[in-house]
Amino acid sequence: MTHILAIDQGTTSSRAIVYDSDAVPVFSVQKPFTQYYPNDGWVEHDPEEIWSGVLECVQKCLAHTPDIAAIGITNQRETCVVWERSTGKPIYNAIVWQDRRTADMCAKLKDAGHESVVSEKTGLLLDPYFSGAKIAWILDNIKGARARAENGELAFGTIDTFLIWRLTGGAAHVTDATNASRTSLYNIETGAWDDALLSLFNVPRALLPEVLDCAADFGVTSKEVLGAEIPITGVAGDQQAAAIGQGCFAVGDIKSTYGTGCFVLLNTGTDKITSTNRLLTTVAYRLDGVSHYALEGSIFVAGAAVQWLRDEMGLIKSASDTEAMVRDMSSNNGVYLVPAFTGLGAPHWDPNARGGIFGITRDTGPKDFVRAALESVCYQTHDLLAAMAADGAIPNSLKVDGGMAANNWTMQFLADILDIPVNRPANMETTALGAALLAGHQCGLYGDVRKFESKTDKQFTPDMADAERKDLLAGWDKAVGRVLG
Numbered sequence: 001m002t003h004i005l006a007i008d009q010g011t012t013s014s015r016a017i018v019y020d021s022d023a024v025p026v027f028s029v030q031k032p033f034t035q036y037y038p039n040d041g042w043v044e045h046d047p048e049e050i051w052s053g054v055l056e057c058v059q060k061c062l063a064h065t066p067d068i069a070a071i072g073i074t075n076q077r078e079t080c081v082v083w084e085r086s087t088g089k090p091i092y093n094a095i096v097w098q099d100r101r102t103a104d105m106c107a108k109l110k111d112a113g114h115e116s117v118v119s120e121k122t123g124l125l126l127d128p129y130f131s132g133a134k135i136a137w138i139l140d141n142i143k144g145a146r147a148r149a150e151n152g153e154l155a156f157g158t159i160d161t162f163l164i165w166r167l168t169g170g171a172a173h174v175t176d177a178t179n180a181s182r183t184s185l186y187n188i189e190t191g192a193w194d195d196a197l198l199s200l201f202n203v204p205r206a207l208l209p210e211v212l213d214c215a216a217d218f219g220v221t222s223k224e225v226l227g228a229e230i231p232i233t234g235v236a237g238d239q240q241a242a243a244i245g246q247g248c249f250a251v252g253d254i255k256s257t258y259g260t261g262c263f264v265l266l267n268t269g270t271d272k273i274t275s276t277n278r279l280l281t282t283v284a285y286r287l288d289g290v291s292h293y294a295l296e297g298s299i300f301v302a303g304a305a306v307q308w309l310r311d312e313m314g315l316i317k318s319a320s321d322t323e324a325m326v327r328d329m330s331s332n333n334g335v336y337l338v339p340a341f342t343g344l345g346a347p348h349w350d351p352n353a354r355g356g357i358f359g360i361t362r363d364t365g366p367k368d369f370v371r372a373a374l375e376s377v378c379y380q381t382h383d384l385l386a387a388m389a390a391d392g393a394i395p396n397s398l399k400v401d402g403g404m405a406a407n408n409w410t411m412q413f414l415a416d417i418l419d420i421p422v423n424r425p426a427n428m429e430t431t432a433l434g435a436a437l438l439a440g441h442q443c444g445l446y447g448d449v450r451k452f453e454s455k456t457d458k459q460f461t462p463d464m465a466d467a468e469r470k471d472l473l474a475g476w477d478k479a480v481g482r483v484l485g
Contacts, residue, residue: 123281172219234438245430352485
C-alpha cells in the first residue's frame with residue numbers, strides 16, 4: 001500500500017485527494033453541496049448530503065487508486081451534528097460555524113460573567129461561532145432531544161466525527177484535539193472535556209466523542225460501507241491541517257488560509273499564550289500526547305464574499321474573473337465593502353454586525369464592487385496581524401494558501417497592506433496535505449510530519465507607499481466603524 005487518501009470536508013464542498021509515497025497529489029475529486037439560510041444569521045448544511053458527497057468522492061478515488069494505506073480527514077471545524085446512535089440518522093441539520101442563532105445565549109453567559117472562565121479553560125471567547133452553544137440549541141429546540149441525550153441515545157460530533165462514525169459503520173465515536181478545542185467544552189490545559197464547561201452550556205457528557213491525538217488510530221472503515229477495511233489514522237480541523245501542510249512547526253511560523261473564511265494561525269509552541277486583543281488560543285496540533293498551541297484570528301467571510309458576487313449579485317461568472325476585472329484599476333475609487341454577512345470575527349467579535357458598502361457614487365460599477373470584495377479580505381487580515389503585533393507577535397512574512405491565494409492581484413495587495421512579504425506554496429491544497437501527512441505519519445508511510453517543509457512557489461513583496469497604505473486603512477477603519485452592532 002503506497003498511497004494516502006485525504007478527505008477534505010469544507011464549508012461549500014467536499015473533496016478527496018490521493019497522495020503518493022512522496023506526499024504528491026496524484027488524483028482528486030470534488031463535490032459541492034447546498035447552503036441553507038433558514039433565518040437571518042442562520043446557516044445550515046444537510047449532513048446526509050455531505051455524507052453522500054464524501055462517499056462519492058472517496059469511492060471514485062478508490063476506483064482510481066485502490067492501494068490506499070490509510071485515510072486522513074480534515075474538516076470545517078465548529079460545524080456540528082447530533083445523531084441517533086442506533087441509526088446514525090441526524091436529528092437536525094448541521095449547524096454551520098458561520099451560524100449566529102445562539103448570539104443571545106452567548107451574550108447572557110457573557111453578561112453573567114462567564115467569559116473569563118471560558119477563555120481561561122478553552123482559549124476561546126463566548127461567541128456563537130463555537131460548537132457548545134450550537135449543541136445546546138439543538139437539544140433545547142428538537143423535541144425530546146435533551147432527554148434522549150441524557151439517556152445516551154444521541155451522539156454529537158463535528159464533521160470529522162460524523163464522517164468517522166459513518167465510515168466505520170458506527171464502530172468509532174472519536175475526534176482529535178484540534179476539533180475538540182473549538183467546542184467551548186474542552187479544556188486545552190488538561191486535554192480533556194471539562195465538567196464545569198459542560199454544566200455551563202448544559203451539554204450531557206454522554207453525547208461526546210473520545211479525544212485522540214491528531215495522528216492516532218481513529219478506526220477502520222467498514223467493508224459494508226467502502227468495500228475495504230482501511231485505517232483512519234490522521235485527523236485535524238481544516239485550519240490546523242493547513243498549518244501542518246504549510247510546515248508551520250517552529251515557534252513563530254504563521255499562515256493564513258483563504259477559503260470561505262480566512263484564518264490566521266501563529267505557532268506558539270508548547271506555551272499557551274493568552275491574547276489581550278481578543279484573539280483565540282487554540283490547539284495547533286497534538287502529537288505523542290503533547291499539545292502545541294497557536295494564536296488564531298478568525299475572519300468569517302473571505303472567499304464567501306467572492307461567492308456572493310457570483311451567486312447573489314451576478315457580477316462575475318467565476319472567481320477567476322476577479323483578477324482580470326481589477327488588474328488595471330488605479331484605485332478603489334473610495335469604495336469599501338465590509339462583508340459582515342454573519343457578523344464580524346476577530347478582533348471585533350460582533351455577532352450583530354451586518355455587511356455594508358460605502359463610498360458609492362453614480363460612477364460606481366461592477367469593477368468597484370469586485371475590488372472592494374478582494375480588498376476587504378486583505379484589510380481584515382491586516383486587523384488580525386495588528387492584533388497579534390499588539391500581543392507581541394510580529395511576523396516578518398506570511399504563508400498563504402486556499403483558493404483566493406491563487407489570485408495574484410489579491411496577494412500583491414495583501415503584501416502591500418501588510419507591508420511584509422507574502423509566500424505562496426507550490427501546492428496550495430495544504431489543508432488536505434496536512435491530513436495526508438498526519439495519516440501517513442501514523443501508518444508508517446511517511447516520516448516525522450514535523451520535518452515537512454513547504455516549498456514556496458511565489459513571493460509577493462510590498463510595493464506601496466506608506467501614505468497610500470495609511471489612507472486605505474483609514475478608509476477601511478471608518479467603514480468598519482459604521483457596521484459594528
